[in-house]
Amino acid sequence: MILYKAMNTIIGLKQLRESVEEYAQQVKRGKSFIVVRRSKPLFRITPLVPLNSEEGQWEEVIDFTKIKKGGVHVDDLLKRL
Numbered sequence: 866m867i868l869y870k871a872m873n874t875i876i877g878l879k880q881l882r883e884s885v886e887e888y889a890q891q892v893k894r895g896k897s898f899i900v901v902r903r904s905k906p907l908f909r910i911t912p913l914v915p916l917n918s919e920e921g922q923w924e925e926v927i928d929f930t931k932i933k934k935g936g937v938h939v940d941d942l943l944k945r946l
Contacts, residue, residue: 873909878902881910 876898881888888898888910897911930936 873897873899875899875901878907 874896876888878900881898881900892898892910892912895912897909899909900907
């Protein structure tokens, strides 16, 4: 048996599709959801860890827009490998 944290609310996939903006706003405010289809869990929606926390440090490896305005096409990158 799988147990989920109490802070997760279970919602149906159809509910999510019909009210995605409403759920997005709730996630933005810190709420998490387990999305189910036919009573089986599919995935969890949780807020991102704040970037200023220890867990959420994001490291910029390279900003391709600084190399070329609009970015670099993936085919150009693959040719150089």
